[in-house]
Amino acid sequence: MPVILGIESSCDETSAAVCVDGVMLSNVIANQTIHEAYGGVVPELASRVHQQNIVPAVQQALSNAKVNKNDIDAVAFTRGPGLLGSLLVGVSFAKAFALAKNLPLIEINHMQAHILAHFIAEDKPSFPFLCLTVSGGHTQIVLVKDYFDMEIIGQTLDDAAGEAMDKTSKILGLPYPGGPLIDKNARLGNPEAYKFPEPQIPGFDFSFSGLKTSILYFIRDNIAADPDFIQKNLADICASVEKRIASILLNKLQKAAMQYNIKDIALAGGVSANTGLRQGLLEMGAKNGWKCFIPKFEYCTDNAAMIAIAGYYKYLKGEFADQHIAPMARMPF
Structure with missing residues (x-):
């Protein structure tokens, strides 16, 4: 029963989710209200807030799923497409977490993950x-x-x-x-x-x-x-x-x-x-x-559950990334 930690940070939502054997146990989304004053997402501000939110989001996702960080089998993360500064925060965290725990990394295309969100539900x-x-x-x-x-x-x-x-x-x-x-x-x-x-x-x-x-x-x-x-x-x-x-x-x-x-x-x-x-x-x-x-509303907007479920299917195929991987603002489908 593979336990997948999913990380999403492509734009202005910092999200973490835990998937166990294809079943979603948690999906935490930290929204960024700072952009309301500017009428749109400010990339530099988004990346800074991601840095503030990512550790608490992961901790909450693990807590909600009642899973210990030592139980994680792989870390799936959004590689792209998205805002480069925002992606960099998520990719860097995923790489650091995987390196510290000696876990495999799984890169996910954000747009493919939106489609695979349909496989979270039973139907x-x-x-x-x-x-x-x-x-x-x-x-x-x-x-x-x-x-x-x-x-x-x-x-x-x-x-x-x-x-x-x-x-x-x-x-x-x-x-x-x-x-x-x-x-x-x-x-x-x-x-x-x-x-x-x-x-x-x-x-x-x-x-x-x-x-x-x-x-x-x-x-x-x-x-x-x-x-x-x-x-x-x-x-x-x-x-x-x-x-x-x-x-x-x-x-x-x-x-x-x-x-x-x-x-x-x-x-x-x-x-x-x-x-x-x-x-x-x-x-x-x-x-x-x-x-x-x-999908349910929580799986429509940017979220880590779709990253985790995509990571689960890649884990079954044995498709892993290495520590040299970098984020891509524009990522081929």
Whole structure:
């Protein structure tokens, strides 16, 4: 029964988790509130706070799992992609812990881990399945043939869906982080109130830069006519934007599912916590006869549980890294 310690520090969440024989016993996430004052993640500040949080997070994860550090069989860590300074903290801690305890290291690709988060739960997708992976920095449709045999069949050509939501929240004057606030306000609004364009991109690829510009001009023009336009219509604006982003994502996913004739469909990444997107997937799945898989909220955003479960499957394959490994801000899928 391998005991895997997972470490995640790719952006602004410091997280540690313990997995025993594929069963998740703990998942501790330390969020960073310092970035709220700046309206976004400040990389230098993020790396400093990681240094403060990582030891307490690991100690809490071990305590919650009722596991002693001497029981750990391997240390899995996020190598990339992510903010280099943030990654460096997690990688350095993992290497030091492994060296001190003479344990093997397991490097994990952050985006692959988001997909493998589906294997934390008892109800798991069957291979091959399609996974729509949506975060602040990535938007991908991935054909998952095995645990580490994955092919990106569609991705954003410019901005990610999460970035489009964050940009919209800034335009609307909402505080950081804006994604959850877009979601909260959208629940109170009419998604049919305003129409935003859907980019016509061939194949399974995405583009969100044009949508962002459209939203910016829409808000600018309406504020010129009525300075209180946002305050009067915030819920409807959020609901309409959320619906358009979800439709862009789901229409491409449906197209891919039909072409590949796949019925097991998964959703992953931070934006998969969005209520409108989750509900949209379930409704589309019901119409198409899909079996849909959506992780629990705690496994959608960046977390170490997904790193630990990915590490578990790599441990079974005997795929280990050495002490010379370095973090990668951009890491090949």
